[in-house]
Amino acid sequence: MFKKILFCIFYLTLFSPFNLASAEEENAEPVADYQYYALEPDIITNYIKPGKHLGYIxxxxxxxxxxxxxxxxxxxxEPIIRDRIITILGEQSEQQIKSITERKIIRTRCLNAANDAIFEITGTRPIEDLLFTKYLDQ
Incomplete structure (x- = not known):
C-alpha cells in the first residue's frame, strides 16, 4: 500500500502542469516587443514628371x-532615414509612383535604405518593416 501511494505521488510530481510550464519557459525564446514609430510630419517631395509640370508625393x-x-x-x-527615403522617391518616374506593383518595390527599397543608413552608424538593422500609411500622388 505504501508503495502505491509513493508511486502515485511520484507520478503526479513528474507530470504535473507546473513542471511542464517551467520546462516550456526555459525553452521559450524572449518575446519580441514590437512597436511602431511614425515618421512625423508626413514626407512630401517631388518626383520626375515629363513636361513642365511638377509632380509631388x-x-x-x-x-x-x-x-x-x-x-x-x-x-x-530619424533625419537620416527621412533623407534616404526622400532620395529614393525623388529618383522615381511618374509611372513608377503611380504603379501599385512599383509601389511595393519602392517600399522595399526604402526599408533597405533606412536599415542600411542605421547600420552604417550603429552596426544594427533595427527596422523590421516599413509601412506606407498614406500614399498621395499628384
Whole structure:
C-alpha cells in the first residue's frame, strides 16, 4: 500500500502542469516587443514628371521595430532615414509612383535604405518593416 501511494505521488510530481510550464519557459525564446514609430510630419517631395509640370508625393510612413532599443535607435536617427527615403522617391518616374506593383518595390527599397543608413552608424538593422500609411500622388 505504501508503495502505491509513493508511486502515485511520484507520478503526479513528474507530470504535473507546473513542471511542464517551467520546462516550456526555459525553452521559450524572449518575446519580441514590437512597436511602431511614425515618421512625423508626413514626407512630401517631388518626383520626375515629363513636361513642365511638377509632380509631388505625400507619404505617411510607420516603421515597425522589434524592441525598445531599436525604437530608440530609429528615433535618434530619424533625419537620416527621412533623407534616404526622400532620395529614393525623388529618383522615381511618374509611372513608377503611380504603379501599385512599383509601389511595393519602392517600399522595399526604402526599408533597405533606412536599415542600411542605421547600420552604417550603429552596426544594427533595427527596422523590421516599413509601412506606407498614406500614399498621395499628384
Amino acid at each position: 505625400r507619404l505617411g510612413i510607420d516603421l515597425m521595430v522589434k524592441s525598445t532599443t531599436a525604437y530608440q535607435a530609429v528615433e535618434t536617427h
